[in-house]
Amino acid sequence: MSTDLEPRIRELFRDLADQTTITPDVHPSIVSQRQPSSGRWSYALAAAVTVTLIAGVIVVQTRRDRSEPASTVHEYGDPVGIFPAGDVDRVVAVAYGSPSDVAAAYLVDRFPATDAEMSSALLNPPLYDSTGDRAVLLFEAVPNESVSTGRLTMLRVEDPPGDAGWVVVSADIGGAQLGGLELDDGRIVGTVTTDVAGRGLLTVHDAESGDLIDEETTDIPDGTTLGEPEVIGFEVGDVSARAVSVRFWNPATTEESGPVFAESLVREGDVSTPSTSEQWSSVTDDLALGPFATDSNSLIESLTGRQEIVRARGVSVAITDGYQGGPPDPAMAGGLCLATTMGGTGRSLCWWPDGTGTSIATSTLFVETNEPNVGIIASVVPDTVASVTDSAGRNIPINDNVWYAVVGAGLHTYFLESADGRKQQVLTYGIVPMGSAPG
Amino acid sequence: MTGARRTVKNAKSEIAPFAVFFRTHYADTVRLARLLSGSNTFAEDLAQDAFTRVQRHFGRLDNPAAYLRTTTVNTCRNWHRGRGREAANIRRLGSPQIALPPEAAELSDAIKALPYRQRAVLVLRFWLDLSEADIAAALGCRLGTVKSLQSRALATLRKELPR
Numbered sequence: 001m002s003t004d005l006e007p008r009i010r011e012l013f014r015d016l017a018d019q020t021t022i023t024p025d026v027h028p029s030i031v032s033q034r035q036p037s038s039g040r041w042s043y044a045l046a047a048a049v050t051v052t053l054i055a056g057v058i059v060v061q062t063r064r065d066r067s068e069p070a071s072t073v074h075e076y077g078d079p080v081g082i083f084p085a086g087d088v089d090r091v092v093a094v095a096y097g098s099p100s101d102v103a104a105a106y107l108v109d110r111f112p113a114t115d116a117e118m119s120s121a122l123l124n125p126p127l128y129d130s131t132g133d134r135a136v137l138l139f140e141a142v143p144n145e146s147v148s149t150g151r152l153t154m155l156r157v158e159d160p161p162g163d164a165g166w167v168v169v170s171a172d173i174g175g176a177q178l179g180g181l182e183l184d185d186g187r188i189v190g191t192v193t194t195d196v197a198g199r200g201l202l203t204v205h206d207a208e209s210g211d212l213i214d215e216e217t218t219d220i221p222d223g224t225t226l227g228e229p230e231v232i233g234f235e236v237g238d239v240s241a242r243a244v245s246v247r248f249w250n251p252a253t254t255e256e257s258g259p260v261f262a263e264s265l266v267r268e269g270d271v272s273t274p275s276t277s278e279q280w281s282s283v284t285d286d287l288a289l290g291p292f293a294t295d296s297n298s299l300i301e302s303l304t305g306r307q308e309i310v311r312a313r314g315v316s317v318a319i320t321d322g323y324q325g326g327p328p329d330p331a332m333a334g335g336l337c338l339a340t341t342m343g344g345t346g347r348s349l350c351w352w353p354d355g356t357g358t359s360i361a362t363s364t365l366f367v368e369t370n371e372p373n374v375g376i377i378a379s380v381v382p383d384t385v386a387s388v389t390d391s392a393g394r395n396i397p398i399n400d401n402v403w404y405a406v407v408g409a410g411l412h413t414y415f416l417e418s419a420d421g422r423k424q425q426v427l428t429y430g431i432v433p434m435g436s437a438p439g
Numbered sequence: 440m441t442g443a444r445r446t447v448k449n450a451k452s453e454i455a456p457f458a459v460f461f462r463t464h465y466a467d468t469v470r471l472a473r474l475l476s477g478s479n480t481f482a483e484d485l486a487q488d489a490f491t492r493v494q495r496h497f498g499r500l501d502n503p504a505a506y507l508r509t510t511t512v513n514t515c516r517n518w519h520r521g522r523g524r525e526a527a528n529i530r531r532l533g534s535p536q537i538a539l540p541p542e543a544a545e546l547s548d549a550i551k552a553l554p555y556r557q558r559a560v561l562v563l564r565f566w567l568d569l570s571e572a573d574i575a576a577a578l579g580c581r582l583g584t585v586k587s588l589q590s591r592a593l594a595t596l597r598k599e600l601p602r
Contacts, residue, residue: 005596006565009550012543013566017470021479 099154106152106168178246181266186239188266192232192248194220196260200250204236207243207265214239220250243267377412378404386419457497461490464504468511474562475515477551489514509577512563516555549599550592557592560585 154168181190192202203215214236221230247263388396388403391413396403405412417423468489473482489511493503500506539547550558556578563574571585578585 005593005600008543008546009561009565009596012539012546012550013474013562015539015543016474016547017566019479020470020473020482022466022469023483 102154102168103152178248178262178264181246181264183239183241183244183266187235187237188239188244188246189233189235190246190266192218192234192262194230194232194248194250194260196250197221198250200232200248202232202234203247203249204239205245205247206241207245207267209241213241213244377407377414385416387417389415389417391415457494460497460503464507465490468507471508471511471562471567472515474566475512475555475559476518477547477558478518481518485514485518486511505573505576508567512559512577516559546596546600549596552599553592553595557588557595560588561592564589 152168179191179193182188188204192200194200197220200218200220201215202218204213205211206213216234218232220232243265244267245263245265248261250260385398388398390396390405396405396414405414415423465486468486469482472485472489473479476482476485478485489507492510492514493500493507497503550561553561559578560574563569563577564571569577571582574585575582
């Protein structure tokens with residue numbers, strides 16, 4: 001059916017296509033030097049690759065309101081069902097078994113497999129912290145036609161002694177974050193930070209029974225964009241529960257931003273096991289608040305083997321075998337992936353040792369932190385890279401094929417040098433100080 | 440000498456198919472990415488990303504052009520949904536801006552505001568002149584969905600745009 005509009009659309013598309021910037025004589029080898037971007041996490045790096053090739057400059061403008069935690073757009077399914085944490089006074093786990101088992105149970109409960117348009121799967125074995133009492137699992141959610149990555153933080157509990165179990169203390173699928181949760185004297189306060197427009201539903205549940213205590217709906221305006229999220233405060237009184245589960249759900253739109261979900265537990269201070277209380281608080285902060293907003297100094301936490309988390313100013317660098325952050329692809333097996341996350345904001349990239357990736361890894365991730373004008377640059381390099389230096393000649397340590405640097409405002413240039421003496425500039429990043437406009 | 444020449448020939452024969460494919464489709468893929476993403480700045484990145492994905496499967500593809508098209512659609516969708524918004528915070532120095540007449544700019548903005556799949560249907564239909572069946576294949580949806588998406592897109596544009 002032809003309409004008056006169609007010729008205009010055709011003409012517009014022709015004009016736009018004709019005016020599209022196309023670098024002349026791009027050689028196909030440019031493709032072999034690229035990393036396939038890791039789905040939704042890695043587009044910043046895709047830009048970085050090309051900029052690397054032309055030794056260009058990327059300017060990253062820091063968020064204007066640095067008091068607002070970073071947020072990112074992921075999506076998730078319908079959080080139906082009840083998954084109470086159990087008797088939090090005795091710290092009974094929701095299930096006994098491995099973190100993977102408990103996490104799988106959690107995902108099934110929150111996002112039932114019966115929903116034909118929603119499935120989820122754990123992406124990796126648990127990443128344990130140095131105490132072995134906390135674990136982080138990444139999972140992949142496939143709502144509708146998109147794939148997104150979320151994170152579960154779990155806490156090891158032992159009740160009765162010797163019978164270890166794990167509880168899910170936070171779920172973070174990005175796009176929405178819960179922060180500042182406090183349950184004090186029957187009153188719970190907190191904030192939801194989200195950059196996904198739509199109608200958000202906040203529910204507060206008794207963590208022991210799963211019973212709904214209160215619910216509120218909030219309209220998040222269409223103009224909400226990444227980097228300028230809406231921060232919605234909430235307060236619920238007359239709460240008799242000793243621990244509550246706060247959940248935020250925004251179905252958003254199915255075609256654009258997709259649904260988002262966040263969940264955190266917070267408990268009253270009258271717990272019987274103070275040490276556990278501290279653990280809970282700490283872990284909850286990991287996801288809800290970002291522990292790094294208050295702990296600005298670098299904290300390096302290396303775990304063993306190929307699974308490693310390195311924390312530096314709010315950024316977790318997780319090295320995992322395989323692929324994450326995008327649709328599974330059997331061809332990508334055997335790759336080394338680098339994922340950086342911060343309070344739900346994450347990016348990832350992968351490098352393959354089979355020669356299809358870059359001979360010298362020039363793909364670089366950049367992640368902002370909660371601190372003004374501070375970010376992290378990280379990258380995976382193959383064994384052939386002998387050293388990484390910055391423009392001042394400082395050596396950047398390479399650990400397990402990963403290097404990273406915490407950077408401030410200004411321009412930052414890095415060089416890779418291979419064992420045979422080849423040297424290559426990686427990238428120049430510019431961080432514009434807060435309040436300044438990019439050049 | 441002969442041996443060296445043979446080596447070169449063999450090497451070329453291994454890379455030639457993809458190189459030819461790349462050169463044949465590169466410009467149009469960039470244009471497609473530009474129309475799908477609405478970003479002239481990132482169109483080449485998106486196209487190269489799509490080629491990267493295609494290259495990994497190239498030898499096993501029956502119809503690499505169709506696969507490239509679908510991959511470009513998916514790549515742009517992912518960009519649009521997630522990183523594209525972050526990319527808006529990344530400004531490349533010297534990024535060229537395209538100037539359009541006011542009416543065309545208005546239409547362009549209205550199309551950009553459409554949900555991605557609606558926009559993609561318009562691009563695939565009115566720029567690539569694909570059949571509804573091919574559009575359905577590229578989007579991974581049913582034929583009826585294509586009709587519905589196109590209908591909704593045009594209805595929205597008619598509503599948003601002054602006559």
